[in-house]
Amino acid sequence: MHSTLLSTLWQKIFAWLDERLGLNDMYKGLLDRPEPLGNWWNTLGSASLFLFILQGATGIFLTVYYTPSPDHAYDSIQYIMTGVAFGWLVRGIHHWGATVMVLVVFIHMLRVFITASYKYPRELTWLVGVGLLLLTMGMGFTGYLLPWNQRAYWATTVGTSIAGTVPFVGPIIEQALRGGTELSTLTLTRFFSAHIWMLPAALLGLLGVHMYLVIRLGISHVPAADE
Numbered sequence: 597m598h599s600t601l602l603s604t605l606w607q608k609i610f611a612w613l614d615e616r617l618g619l620n621d622m623y624k625g626l627l628d629r630p631e632p633l634g635n636w637w638n639t640l641g642s643a644s645l646f647l648f649i650l651q652g653a654t655g656i657f658l659t660v661y662y663t664p665s666p667d668h669a670y671d672s673i674q675y676i677m678t679g680v681a682f683g684w685l686v687r688g689i690h691h692w693g694a695t696v697m698v699l700v701v702f703i704h705m706l707r708v709f710i711t712a713s714y715k716y717p718r719e720l721t722w723l724v725g726v727g728l729l730l731l732t733m734g735m736g737f738t739g740y741l742l743p744w745n746q747r748a749y750w751a752t753t754v755g756t757s758i759a760g761t762v763p764f765v766g767p768i769i770e771q772a773l774r775g776g777t778e779l780s781t782l783t784l785t786r787f788f789s790a791h792i793w794m795l796p797a798a799l800l801g802l803l804g805v806h807m808y809l810v811i812r813l814g815i816s817h818v819p820a821a822d823e
């Protein structure tokens with residue numbers, strides 16, 4: 597009795613929302629498609645998407661305690677690891693998730709390459725994917741500096757001087773990344789800004805296009821002998 601009342605109430609709420617938002621049409625257009633022939637390699641794109649969401653969620657929680665200044669960055673992470681309830685878990689997931697995401701995105705790209713899924717009509721999906729790979733690596737590069745420990749400091753010193761070896765524009769890129777000739781407060785704040793705003797915003801935009809194309813074109817399949 598109680599549960600039928602609840603389910604009719606729920607049906608009414610759903611019908612009210614559906615009439616205004618077109619939820620059923622959205623479901624049919626976005627999700628109600630035949631499942632592609634089972635193949636574990638085809639799940640790597642979704643795994644990348646899951647890792648992106650996981651990194652976003654854990655990253656947002658980390659900003660509650662992390663402070664992007666040379667005086668406090670290191671200590672704020674020590675505090676997250678030892679003083680904040682489950683801070684070690686959230687930071688651990690974000691730390692290892694970063695490595696796993698780079699790996700999974702790369703293996704996803706390898707499977708697309710090996711199955712030649714970049715061919716007509718999926719050239720754009722591939723090109724947008726290249727942007728996604730670069731942005732994912734940019735997230736790793738900018739995030740690496742944030743703990744502001746010795747390893748982070750020197751890795752970024754080396755990384756930014758490698759950028760400085762690009763012909764002609766190298767020194768300009770190096771200065772722009774560092775915010776000067778040396779690593780300083782400016783480097784940390786601009787890496788932080790890139791890590792939490794600029795790169796994720798660009799990633800989100802490209803992901804929207806990538807997913808739109810995947811839904812529009814469907815997943816490629818190996819042609820049968822008579823196709």
Ligand code: HEM
Pocket residue numbers: 637638639640641642643644645646648701704705708713714718721722723724725726728729732803806810814815816817
């Ligand atoms: C953040 C990174 C990425 C995410 C979240 C992502 C997500 C996805 C998802 C969910 C799919 C559909 C399922 C699948 O085929 O696995 C897909 C397909 C595809 N992705 Fe990605 N992807 C990413 C990076 C890349 C990269 C780096 C490339 C190549 C340079 C790429 C190229 C493609 C192509 C061509 C397809 C269509 C494959 C087919 O139809 O068989 N993606 N992606």
